[in-house]
Amino acid sequence: MIHLHRLLLSILLTLAIVPSAVLGAVLGIDFGQSTTKAALVSPGVPFEIVLTQDSKRKDVSGLAFKGDERLYGGNAATIAPRLPATSFLNFKPLLGKSVDAPESELYLSRHPGSTLIPAGNRSTVAFQTPDSSFPVEELLGMSFSHIKKLAEGMLPRDSATNHVYEIAVTIPPYFNSVQRKAIVDAAEISGLKVVSLVTDGVATAINYASSRTFTAEKQYHFVMDIGAGSTSATLISFSEGKTAGSLFGKSALTITVEGIGYDETLGGDLLDDRMFQILLTKFANSHGSGIESNSRSLLRLRKEAERAKTILSANTDVRVSIESLYDDIDFRTVITRTEFEDSIQDLLVRIQKPFETALAKAGLDILDVSSVIITGGSSRVPIFQQVLINGVLKGDASKVSKNVNADEAAVLGATFRGVAVSKQFRTKDINVIETLEDGFSLTAKNLDGSVIGSQDLFPAGSLIARNKTQIRIDIPEDTDNAILEFYEGSASTFQFQLHGIQKSKGTVLAANNCSQLYPIVDAEMSVSRTFDVSGISWFCNVTIPALTEDEPESEDLKHKLFNFFNKGSSSSDSEDTSTLTSTETSTGENSETSSSASATTSSKKPKSTSTPKPRTAKQPIKYKVTYSGPRNLGRATKSTSQARLRAFDRLDSDRLARESARNNLEAYAYRIREWIEYENIRFMEHSNEDERQSFLQKALTTLDWLYEEGESLLSESLNERLSELKQFEELVTAREKEKLSSLQELLHPKTSIEEEAFTILPIDTDNLSASTTVMEEAASATETPTEETIINEPEAVHDEL
Structure with a gap:
């Protein structure tokens, strides 16, 4: 049934995605805490899951370094117990967090052997290695770059588009602006542009709705996502109706997020912790303590705990066996499902809370909900599903919906969303309506901390869309120093420290005839809910006095040129207007300026004595930024990370070329040895004994050389040695051709028409x-x-x- 649904979805998406005039490729990435999935859409690839190098549909999240070599996914997880200091797995919770955050402490407890340090002066996390350090954003950028290369390998070689530049990435609903920007920074490091950050629940809802039809009446569904790191319950409503202004009755699907609830730490990793504690206790009871100080043994035990938990989702017991776990001790035991479920009883009550939170925000009851769409790898845990049915759904198991792929629904929906936002293709009309859970605001303070006033920039409940605003700030007339503190929800993010306000104000007044003068903040929120403040400036309504008949035309031109170069945002004349919108000088006014510029300064024309409309001028205010917590990458740090990523890419390219040359040389040396030792007829016939022995010795010497120094050899040296060995085959081939040519001349001597002698005799009729x-x-x-x-x-x- 799942395969049939996947086929149907693929067909519908193929029909819905029609290439526009601009060809391109969009990559969707579901970078989870435990595993990563990716999907690709392009003109040559309708809708495909990006396979790993091992042809798997998902891979472990993270990478590891083995010397200068980078290993990704499952290969990185394999060497993590041996190289814990250079293995970086499951680091998603560290994005936008500080070293002192609870997330960092929890990470170190789950990954012994890792070392976290502050990333410069940004208060964010970096991994310390024996000879370097890597910010979390840079490691995520490397992972994105690796996925990008895998995706580009799926694009047709002869296609006009054989590169990926745009991506859509899934995120948990609780990610704040700093965490979201960290993903955007990571994408930029890898040379990609994020067109959309899609919350997990919305991505699954898009995937669910893309192959279904709805009516104009709202239909409510829950998306329950239990992943490796967190649990979320997203209450979604689906409705379908005619698009406004449509002449042919075209309908559009509307997906509205009615409410969200989540638990940031309840997930598969927490279950792994409980299983790990069971195994650790059993080992300590049988063999004593001491294993706690060995990071490699702990990592092996944790990996086995994850495997055991997964098996218990289908079986009632699991046998654990680890050879030489610690101090040459082989560890063997059996864990039952009942034993495991008893250890997580305190976690079960936490499953219901996200549902209760979401229903309260929407003002609905669980009876209003048609179904609960289950997704996420940890949703397969049997006891979690029992709590969902008995606790959340009041025993109504019919509302449990398992008709989406729990592993791939989010990445498929995110890719569809990225395609729609990027406008690379024309897609099925799906409108997504989300509102801000936490609003953005600012508070103006004196230097002593006393509050001057506060204002909302983007209030909670505002629609999430690309939005720019200019907010007027009320600062007392005699204030010379102030602090503007910006908040996301109740959390302070950064401050603008303003100094010399009165001096700056006087400069503006001296240069402009302002009827109104007040400071404004230029703020912007993206469709991915990232927040930016581009600056603070004085906003001045410039009053231009009416000209009399005695004023020269040059003065009028002076004012018009001033207004032309200072045109900007205009506001209402009322003092209480707070939100300002940008306006520009009209075409007629530009024409008037142009005609005035062509007039001579000595000419005079009658002027209207009516008062002209005021113009606006903006003058930046100097400020210093300080941050309350972690902040995102600056330009210089981002450039450094980009350069280092390119350097590692070159090392990877050189290593692949070296490995290819080494494999070719090794295979050819064995081939020569086989030709000679097994007396290949062709080579025996066209070479003498001395030649054969000489090249055999070269082949054997080459094999010894490869075993001793092959890892450190350059591809140029390997290719040069290969050329020397190929001389043997070239010699044999040349002699073979020469002999064949001689035989052909003997069997088929060359003749030409010119060599033939023809004698034309007259016809003798008598004879x-x-x-x-x-x-x-x-x-x-x-x-x-x-x-x-x-x-x-x-x-x-x-x-x-």
Whole structure:
């Protein structure tokens, strides 16, 4: 049934995605705490899951360094117990967090052997290695770059688009602006542009709705996502109706987020912790303590705990066996499902809280909900599903919906969303309506911390869309120093420290005739809910006095040129207007300016004595930024990370070329040894014994050379040695061709028309009858021989031979 649904979805998406005039490729990435999935859409690839190098549909999140070599996914997880200091797995919770945050402490408890340090002066996390350090954003950028290369390998070679530049990435609903920007920074490091950050629940809802039809009446569904790191419950409503302004009755699907609830730490990793504690206790009871100080043994035990938890989702017990776990001790035990479920009883009550939170925000009851769409790898835990049915759904198991792929629904929906936002393709009309859970605001303070006033920039409940605003700030007239503190929800993010306000104000007044003058903040929120403040400036309504008939035209031109170069945002004349919108000078006014510029300064024209409309001018205010917590990458740090990523890419490219050259040389050396030792007819015939022994010795020497120094050799040296060995085959091939050419000349001697001698004789009519008689006699001699002739012919032929 799942495969049929996947096929149907693929067909619908293929029909819905029609290439526009601009060709491109969009990559969707579901970078989870535990595993990562990716999907690609392009003109040559309708809708495909990006496979790993091992042809898997998902991979472990993270990478590891083995010297200068980078290993990704499952390969990184394999060497993590041996190289814990250079293995970076499951680091998603560290994005936008400080070293002192609870997330960092929890990470270190789950990954012994890792070392976290502050990333410069940004208060964010970096991994310390024996010889370097890597910010979390840079490691995520490397992972994105690796996925990008895998995706580009799926694009047709002859396609106009054989590169990926735009991506859509799934995120948990609780990610704040700093965490969201960290993903955007990571994408930029890898040379990608994030067109959309899609919350997990919305991505799954898009995937669920893309192959279904709805009515105009709202239909409510929950998306329950239990992943490796967190649990979320997103209450979604689906409705379908005619698009506004449509002439042909075209309908559009509307997906509205009615409410969200989440638990940031309840997930599969927490279950792994409980299983790990069970195993650790069993080992300590049998073999004593001491293993707690060995990071490699702990990592091996944790990996086995994850495997055991997964098996218990389908079986009632699991056998654990680890060879030489610690101090040459083999650890073997059996864990039952009942034993495991008893250890997580305190976690079960936490499953219901996200649902209760979401329903309270929407003002709905669980009876209003049609179904609960289950997704996320940890949703397969049987006891979690029992709590969902008995606790959340009041025993109504029919509302549990398992008709989406729990692993791939989010990445498929995110990719569809990215395609729609990027406008690379025309897609099925799906409108997504989300509102801000936490608003953005600012508070103006004196230097002593006393509050001057506060204002909302983007209030909670505002629609999430690309939005720019200019907010007027009320600062007392006599204030010379102030602090503007910006908040996301109740959390302070950064401050603008303003100094010399009165001096700056005086400068603006001296240069402009302002009827109104006040400071404004330029703020912007993206469709991915990232927040930015581009600056603070004085906003001045410039009053231009009316000209009299005695004023020269040059003065009028002076004012118009001033207004032309200072045109900007205009506001209402009322003092209480807070939100300002940008306006520009009209075409008629530009034309008037142009005609005035062509007039001579000595000419005078009658002027209207009516008061002209005021113009606006903006003058930046200097400020210093300080941050309350973690902040995102600056330009210089981002450039450094980009350069280092390119350097590692070159090392990877050189290593692949070296490995290819080494494999080719090794295979060819074994081939020569086989030709000579097994006396290949072709080589035996066209070479002498000395030549064969010489090249055999070269092949054997090459094999020894590869085993001793092959890892450190350059591809140029390997290719040069390969060329030397190929001389043997080239020698044999040349002699073979020479002999074949000689045989062909013997069997087929060359003749040409010029060498033939033709003598044209005149026809002798007198001897024509005699010639005819001779021809008839010759013809009779070639008639079918008698039986006697046939019997005796072979003997004659044998005598001739």
